[in-house]
Amino acid sequence: MAKLSLTPADLRTLATVAEQAGLLRLGIVRLDHPGFAPARQALDHFLDRGHAGEMAFLQRTRDVRKHPESMLDGAATMLIGLAPYGGEPGPVARYARGPDYHSVLHLRLQVVEEYLHTHFNGIATQICVDTRPVLERAAAMLAGLGFLGKHGCLISPGLGSYVMIGGMLTTASFAGPDADVDHTRAPWDACGSCTRCLDACPTQAFVAPGDLDPRRCLSYLTIEHRGPIDEQLAAALGERVAGCDVCQEVCPYNKSESREARTPAASWLQPWPQTPARDPDPVRLATIRSGAHKRLCRESALRRIPRRALRRNALLALGCRDRPLTPDEHDALTTCLKDPEPLVREAAHWALSQRTLNEQNRESPK
Numbered sequence: 001m002a003k004l005s006l007t008p009a010d011l012r013t014l015a016t017v018a019e020q021a022g023l024l025r026l027g028i029v030r031l032d033h034p035g036f037a038p039a040r041q042a043l044d045h046f047l048d049r050g051h052a053g054e055m056a057f058l059q060r061t062r063d064v065r066k067h068p069e070s071m072l073d074g075a076a077t078m079l080i081g082l083a084p085y086g087g088e089p090g091p092v093a094r095y096a097r098g099p100d101y102h103s104v105l106h107l108r109l110q111v112v113e114e115y116l117h118t119h120f121n122g123i124a125t126q127i128c129v130d131t132r133p134v135l136e137r138a139a140a141m142l143a144g145l146g147f148l149g150k151h152g153c154l155i156s157p158g159l160g161s162y163v164m165i166g167g168m169l170t171t172a173s174f175a176g177p178d179a180d181v182d183h184t185r186a187p188w189d190a191c192g193s194c195t196r197c198l199d200a201c202p203t204q205a206f207v208a209p210g211d212l213d214p215r216r217c218l219s220y221l222t223i224e225h226r227g228p229i230d231e232q233l234a235a236a237l238g239e240r241v242a243g244c245d246v247c248q249e250v251c252p253y254n255k256s257e258s259r260e261a262r263t264p265a266a267s268w269l270q271p272w273p274q275t276p277a278r279d280p281d282p283v284r285l286a287t288i289r290s291g292a293h294k295r296l297c298r299e300s301a302l303r304r305i306p307r308r309a310l311r312r313n314a315l316l317a318l319g320c321r322d323r324p325l326t327p328d329e330h331d332a333l334t335t336c337l338k339d340p341e342p343l344v345r346e347a348a349h350w351a352l353s354q355r356t357l358n359e360q361n362r363e364s365p366k
């Protein structure tokens, strides 16, 4: 296969192509960049402490994630693109509203891929958006697209952290210099003394800056965890039924939503709910049937959550409400108490006892 090299001028052209497709930032990183060493160590440390919880895919793909060149013969670099999003706080985390980000990023990266195949004879490429294991945050940082905050998320200058990351392995080398990133320092140096995200986390899920224990994280518990949720952690759910944005909501880098992120090419997420089928009302979700669940999850990142887990989340969210039960809530909870699914029955039981307890506390305040 011909040896290919991309120049900084090629990268600028690719960035323009990417921008037109809605990837507002595009960078490149060599796969042998020394900055991957601390990222690989961080992954090992994470997995060795059991932080993956039920996310067996992280254990299974440990080696490939650390050495993505094994996924594409002759891979030398990775292009990284960012798709911004935004929105108001709500029961469904922002990234999961509207179309599935995997497809959105994949389609946008395909535009860049097609350009590469047209202009660089013999290049081989492989798109990776979660579906193929790469260290996306570390790669984005080393490609010069931003820094990692103490909450672990990539913060991109001008866009903040509400950006999804997509990668593309290529067999081309890069003839330009590495991005100016000091990988010998902690990636969250730019946060300075701020600790807002760590302090605001409803379940204190951070062991240290940049070191999350997902087993306490509401995002993990609502999306990845399949069993019952510990009562104390459930009490921190509030109205959330899928994912959590608290650590990003409090971040000063997200305060002013970038105009750039709202350009027509970039805006792929519509305000939630878009349609009655996507209504995230917990009363509706608690008893959602299979057909309605399929309509809710079609082409959405929500399809990652099995129906019984989504119903569990909705019931727990109902249990977190601190007000008298409405007839609709009462009906949903008592119906679910008789559900054949133990996970649902257990969550309904917890929710009803919480509401009863709240009611008693309201009637006889201390």
Ligand code: B12
Binding pocket: 035, 036, 038, 039, 040, 042, 043, 046, 055, 058, 093, 094, 095, 129, 130, 132, 133, 134, 135, 136, 137, 138, 141, 142, 148, 151, 152, 153, 154, 155, 161, 162, 163, 164, 165, 166, 182, 183, 184, 185, 186, 187, 210, 212, 214, 217, 219, 220, 223, 224, 242, 243, 244, 245, 247
């Ligand atoms: C598993 C997973 C989760 C798990 C675990 C998250 C975690 N923090 O590990 C759960 C379900 C909890 C989760 C939650 C969320 N996730 Co998630 N998740 C992933 C996934 C699939 C793998 C992450 C992983 O490998 N975790 C293991 C840890 C060890 O890796 P890491 O978080 O990437 O951390 C790296 C850095 O700390 C770095 N590092 C540490 N020290 C140093 C030092 C130097 C010098 C360098 C360079 C790097 C470095 O090394 C680590 C490994 O590379 C990625 C996609 C991907 N392929 O990467 C998406 C991803 C990280 N998730 C994403 C999103 C959007 C979220 C949520 C915001 C969703 C939500 N609203 O509910 C939350 C955010 C929670 C949080 N504060 O992290 C985005 C993040 C985008 C961004 N701007 O950063 C990703 C990249 C998906 C994507 N394609 O865009 N997620």
Ligand code: SF4
Binding pocket: 151, 200, 201, 202, 203, 204, 205, 206, 212, 216, 217, 218, 219, 220, 243, 244, 245, 246, 247, 248
């Ligand atoms: S997503 Fe929510 S629960 Fe998870 S670390 Fe951030 S604030 Fe904490």
Ligand code: SF4
Binding pocket: 149, 150, 151, 188, 190, 191, 194, 195, 196, 197, 198, 247, 250, 251, 252, 253
């Ligand atoms: S809230 Fe503060 S500490 Fe957390 S990522 Fe943002 S700037 Fe960094």
